[in-house]
Amino acid sequence: MNNVQNKKRANKSLPFFFKDEFKVFFVIIFFSTILLISTFTFDKVPPILNRGIQPATFPKGLLVLIMFLTTIIYYLSFKNPWKKEKKLPKPFFLTILSFILFVVISKTLDFFLAISVLSIFVSYNWGERRVFYLLLVGIIFPLVVFIFFEMILGLRFPPGIITNLYYY
């Protein structure tokens, strides 16, 4: 209990723009505003085809509702500040980096290679140093999954430098 109060106090002493409450409020309002503006670019249907409301009306209503509710939670946070979250550790950022690597490799080189690289990268950065286990998660297991999906579901994976070797 005391711990939570201490964390709350720690959060209270920060300038408002550093507080989690403001960051969350800002991000939601920012993206909702962009989306709301984009709803004005949606095509309109002539009255004869219009089923009840225009296609843009419903998302507009939802975005306004989200912005309104976000303002309420920000207002309530003045009375009841959120507890300050712990700093994110290095493995978290490395895992995010592995996702970016995955997207880049799967787009440019090969889908299977991307899975292998991510698996080895994540496993290594989470503390695995034994070569057999790195090969297990990076090559053996993805290969089993790949063949399983290919044979059972008849799935065709996107072409790439390694996948092509299997198909041709």
Add this chain to the structure above:
Amino acid sequence: MDNLLLMMAPLFSSKLLIVLLFGTLFGLILGVLPGLGPTTGGALILPFTMTLDPLSAIVLLTSIYCAGTYGGAITAVLINTPGTPAAAATCLDGYPLAQKGEAGRALGMATVSSTVGGIFSVIVLVFFAPVLAKLAYEFGQPEYFALAIFGLTMLASIGEGSPIKNLIAGAFGILISTIGKDFMTSIDRFTYGINELSVGIGFIPVVVGLFAISEMLTQSTLLDQVFKRVALKAVKLPSLDDYKKTWKTILRSSGIGSFIGVLPAEGGTVASLIGYSEAKRFSKEPEEFGKGSIEGIAGAEAANNAATGGAMVPTLALGIPGSATTAVILTGLIIHGVRPGPDLFREQPDFLYGIFGAMLIANVLFFIFGFFGAKLFARITLVPNKILWPMIFAVSVCGTYSLSQSIIDVWIMLFFGVLGFFMRRFGFSVVPVIIGLILGELVEGTLRQSLVIFDGNWLMFLTRPIALTFFILSLIALAFPLLRSKKQKKIND
């Protein structure tokens, strides 16, 4: 009598029995592994169900649901970490009892009360779902709209965490459902010229992202966490004294769990917390709670498993999911061409009663597996995260890709994984997003069709008694957290 025979059909089909056995074992493994659970597991296995007939597919998903909910208790008792969120209340007394050297007794009680709760809820499902389905014949578009709104407000008010944050998450889920071509006019919305987005965002990439990938990111922040394991010799059946002490608690929690399950909320999690607190309230030894009370374990476990059958009631009768896992099951029904609702009860009783029967058998199966195999299942938690999660990632990526064979789906999954991590970090539950996404088309479609019927007059909603009742219930649901916090403040003062 005919229905009873239909319920027993899975027992006489070797294919369904194999599916049930696999589903129960797989569900137990998912339940035991912290961070995974029946929702993520169901979403991951959904692509594989395409190789099965509709009944086998849904039997597989429901058996994973039943066994996965129970599996969470094993880790809750032995390593003080709930395998699933629904087992959080089980930790409170399960682990202290295990520390006293009575892990076998704690798991025995968890197994028995989970089975009783699960079977009780299937009986509720068998009797209550057809009644609700009959009532649904009276529903038109305005009533379905009001019902969906009621579902979302209930989710916000009795779900975990802040009701306002839950409402934002629910609205966000509905907003995601509007991406793509408008289903009534074919006008593009939020596609920004990307062709792949014209068909909208699929359910599976969002579920796998919000549950599996966000959990992977959460695990990356917990690498220094050390579990204190309690050794388990064997699961023991509760003694006569334990039965005498807990039978009322088990029955009460079974009733509570089934009722909470019917309401569209986070089913098992909320049910187990209420079941636990009610067990404490009615107990002759409330001071024992938190120190290894056998009643505490029984109260929480009977309730969370009773919520499984309860949550299937609105899913099958109305097409409104009662929990995140039933949202996955609903998706399974839809992709197999089965439309839940009153017509399903009239046209395909063999299919429905097959599901009921399978759930009943799954409850018996997890009792047997849990009783004889808990020690083995507990060993699964010894697989280190640095090996387990890269493997889960590989399955997640291939599973997500497989449904539409689109790489965009995999990127959407990653996006929702990161988003889900930050949502959970800042107290937003991801469950309302899933429910909002699946109800989105229903909410918008019924609203627009109602407005066509009402010639654009919104006030006409108030002239429909059933719709009006749901709107009033929605207002009550929204006011409930406010009243609850005021009452709590009074108690604190």
